[in-house]
Amino acid sequence: MNCEDEMTPRARMEAVLQGKEVDRFLVSPLILNFASRSLNMNVRDFCTSGKNMGDANIACFRKYRHDIVYIFSTTSTVAEAMGTKMYFPEDDAPQVDTPFIRFRDDVKKLRPVNPEKDGRLPVYLEAVRRCVDAIGNEVFIVPVIGAPFTTSAALRGTEIFIRELYTDPELVHTLMRVATQSVKNLVDAYVRAGGVPVTVEPIATGSMIGEKHFREFVLPYLKEVYSHIRSHGIPGVLHICGKTKRVIQCMAESGADILSVDNIDLLDAKELVGDKVCLMGNVSPSDGMLKGNPDTIAGMVRDCVAKAADNPKGFVLATGCEVPIKTPHENMVAFLEAGRRFARLPIQWN
Amino acid sequence: MEVCTHMEKSDILHKLAQSVIDMDVSRARELAVEAVRCNIDPYEALMDGLTRGMDRVNELFEAEEYFVPEILLCADAMYAGIEVLRPHLPKESGRKKEKVVIGVVKGDTHDIGKNLVKIMLDNAGYEIHDLGRNVSYAQFVDTAGELNAGLVCLSTLMTTTMDGMQVVINDLRKTGIPAKVMVGGGPLSPGFAKNIGADGYAKNAAEAVKVAREILQGVPLHPLMFKTPELVTIKRDRGGMR
Numbered sequence: 001m002n003c004e005d006e007m008t009p010r011a012r013m014e015a016v017l018q019g020k021e022v023d024r025f026l027v028s029p030l031i032l033n034f035a036s037r038s039l040n041m042n043v044r045d046f047c048t049s050g051k052n053m054g055d056a057n058i059a060c061f062r063k064y065r066h067d068i069v070y071i072f073s074t075t076s077t078v079a080e081a082m083g084t085k086m087y088f089p090e091d092d093a094p095q096v097d098t099p100f101i102r103f104r105d106d107v108k109k110l111r112p113v114n115p116e117k118d119g120r121l122p123v124y125l126e127a128v129r130r131c132v133d134a135i136g137n138e139v140f141i142v143p144v145i146g147a148p149f150t151t152s153a154a155l156r157g158t159e160i161f162i163r164e165l166y167t168d169p170e171l172v173h174t175l176m177r178v179a180t181q182s183v184k185n186l187v188d189a190y191v192r193a194g195g196v197p198v199t200v201e202p203i204a205t206g207s208m209i210g211e212k213h214f215r216e217f218v219l220p221y222l223k224e225v226y227s228h229i230r231s232h233g234i235p236g237v238l239h240i241c242g243k244t245k246r247v248i249q250c251m252a253e254s255g256a257d258i259l260s261v262d263n264i265d266l267l268d269a270k271e272l273v274g275d276k277v278c279l280m281g282n283v284s285p286s287d288g289m290l291k292g293n294p295d296t297i298a299g300m301v302r303d304c305v306a307k308a309a310d311n312p313k314g315f316v317l318a319t320g321c322e323v324p325i326k327t328p329h330e331n332m333v334a335f336l337e338a339g340r341r342f343a344r345l346p347i348q349w350n
Numbered sequence: 351m352e353v354c355t356h357m358e359k360s361d362i363l364h365k366l367a368q369s370v371i372d373m374d375v376s377r378a379r380e381l382a383v384e385a386v387r388c389n390i391d392p393y394e395a396l397m398d399g400l401t402r403g404m405d406r407v408n409e410l411f412e413a414e415e416y417f418v419p420e421i422l423l424c425a426d427a428m429y430a431g432i433e434v435l436r437p438h439l440p441k442e443s444g445r446k447k448e449k450v451v452i453g454v455v456k457g458d459t460h461d462i463g464k465n466l467v468k469i470m471l472d473n474a475g476y477e478i479h480d481l482g483r484n485v486s487y488a489q490f491v492d493t494a495g496e497l498n499a500g501l502v503c504l505s506t507l508m509t510t511t512m513d514g515m516q517v518v519i520n521d522l523r524k525t526g527i528p529a530k531v532m533v534g535g536g537p538l539s540p541g542f543a544k545n546i547g548a549d550g551y552a553k554n555a556a557e558a559v560k561v562a563r564e565i566l567q568g569v570p571l572h573p574l575m576f577k578t579p580e581l582v583t584i585k586r587d588r589g590g591m592r
Binding site for chain 2: 284
C-alpha cells in the first residue's frame with residue numbers, strides 16, 4: 001500500500017512546514033487508543049505502561065505508515081496528573097471518576113504539573129522517547145495534550161465547571177491559569193523528549209459553549225499556549241471535536257497554525273478561516289471508520305479532499321475525531337489507500 | 351388572602367417566564383412565592399410562567415444563542431420556582447403523564463447530553479425516570495417493563511458504547527415490552543439509529559422533544575401485559591456494571 005510514497009512521513013511533514021514541494025499532502029487518521037490493536041493489547045494495559053504505549057505505536061506505524069504518530073489515551077491526562085482520579089475500563093479509554101476540586105477551597109492545593117513525576121505523564125514521556133528512538137527518523141512523534149479549558153473541566157467536573165462560567169468566573173480563571181502553566185510545563189517536557197506536542201480542547205466545542213464564553217474563558221489561554229509552543233519552533237495544532245462552526249473564527253485567532261475539526265462542513269471551514277489556517281479533517285469516526293466499509297470510506301475521503309484540498313493555507317486529511325478502537329483493519333487500510341490516492345498533487349481523481 | 355388583578359397576574363406570569371430565561375434562580379423563587387401569595391392557580395404559574403420560559407430557552411438553544419451552561423442554569427431557575435409551587439399543585443393532574451425512562455448506556459459516564467434531554471422532556475410534560483449514567487442494559491429493560499414506560503431514551507458520547515443501544519432495543523423487543531426507543535449522542539447518526547431499530551433519533555435536546563412527541567403520537571396506554579420475573583433472566587445474562 002505504501003509503494004507510491006516517495007518521501008518518509010517525517011520528510012513530508014518537514015517539507016510541508018517549510019512550504020517546500022511534497023509528493024502529496026499529509027494523511028493522518030487520529031490513531032490514538034486504536035494503536036493498542038497493533039499489539040493485540042487491551043486499552044488499560046496500553047495506556048498505563050510507557051513501554052506498551054510506545055511499542056504499540058511503533059508496531060502500528062510499521063503496519064500502516066501513517067504520516068503522524070500520536071501519543072494519547074484521554075483528554076484528562078493533565079487533570080489526572082494534577083489530582084483528578086480516573087477510572088480505567090479494561091478495554092476503553094480512561095474516564096474521569098472523581099474530579100480533584102470537590103470544594104472551592106481545594107483550589108489552594110492545586111499545583112502545575114511536574115511531567116517527570118505526576119500521574120501518568122511519565123508513561124507518556126517514556127512512550128514518546130521509545131517512539132523517537134525507534135521510528136523518530138521516519139515520522140514525527142506527536143503527544144496530544146488536553147488544553148487548559150478541557151483540563152480545568154476535568155479538574156472540577158464538567159457540568160459544575162460550565163455552570164461556573166456564570167456563577168463563579170473567578171474560580172474558572174484561577175483553574176485556567178494553573179492548567180495553562182501545567183500545559184506549558186508538559187509542552188517543554190515533550191519537546192525535551194523529542195516529541196512535537198499538539199493540543200486538544202474538546203470541552204470548548206460549539207456543542208457545549210458559545211462564542212462569548214470561548215472569547216472570555218478559552219481564547220486568552222490558548223493564545224498563551226500557542227505562543228509558548230511556537231517559541232520552541234514548532235507549529236500550533238488545535239483539535240476541537242463536535243460542532244465548531246460557531247467558534248471556528250475564535251479557533252483561528254488562537255495562534256494555532258492547523259485546526260483539526262470534526263462536525264463542520266469543510267467548505268464552511270474553508271470559507272470562514274481557510275485564508276488564515278491549515279485545515280485538518282474530517283472523515284466520520286463512527287459512520288465511516290467504525291461502521292462504514294472500504295467503499296463508503298473511500299467516498300468520504302474523496303469528499304473531504306474535494307472540499308478542502310485547495311484550502312489556501314493547506315489541508316491535512318484526517319478523521320474528525322479519534323479512530324474508534326474497534327475500527328476494522330480493512331477500514332483503516334481503505335482510509336489510508338484512498339488518502340494516498342487522492343492526496344497526490346496535483347489532485348488526480350482516478 | 352390577596353387576589354391579584356388580571357394585569358398583575360399576567361405580569362407575574364410573564365416575569366416568571368423571564369426569570370427562567372434570565373437564569374435567575376432567586377428571582378424565579380421570589381416570583382413563585384408572589385404567585386402563590388396572589389392566589390394565582392399554581393398550575394397556571396407552572397405552565398404559563400416557568401414552563402413557557404423554558405420553552406423559550408429551548409428555542410434559544412435551537413437557534414444556537416443559548417448553549418449548555420445556559421440551559422443548565424435556566425433549568426435551575428425553573429426547578430427553584432417549581433419547588434415553591436409544588437406543595438400547592440394538585441397531587442394528580444387529570445391527564446396521565448407518559449412515562450419516559452432515560453439513561454447513558456453501560457461503559458459511558460458522560461451524562462451532560464442526557465441531562466439536557468431530561469430537562470427538556472420534563473418541561474414538555476413527560477414523567478421522567480432517570481437511571482443515570484453507565485446503566486446496564488438490563489436496567490433499561492427492567493425499568494421500562496416495571497413502569498410500563500412509553501419511551502426509553504438511550505444516550506452515549508462514545509463509539510465504544512454505542513452498540514450497547516442495539517442490545518437494549520433487542521431485549522425490549524424480545525420481552526414484548528411495547529416501549530418506543532429514542533437514541534442520541536455525539537457519535538450517532540440517523541442511519542445508525544435506523545440500523546439498530548430505534549424508533550427515533552434526536553440530534554440535540556431541543557429536537558428530542560419534537561421526536562418524542564412524534565414517536566408517542568397516538569400511542570395508546572398499554573395495560574401491563576407481561577410479568578416482571580421473566581425479565582430477571584435477562585438481568586443475569588447481561589450482568590455488567592451499574
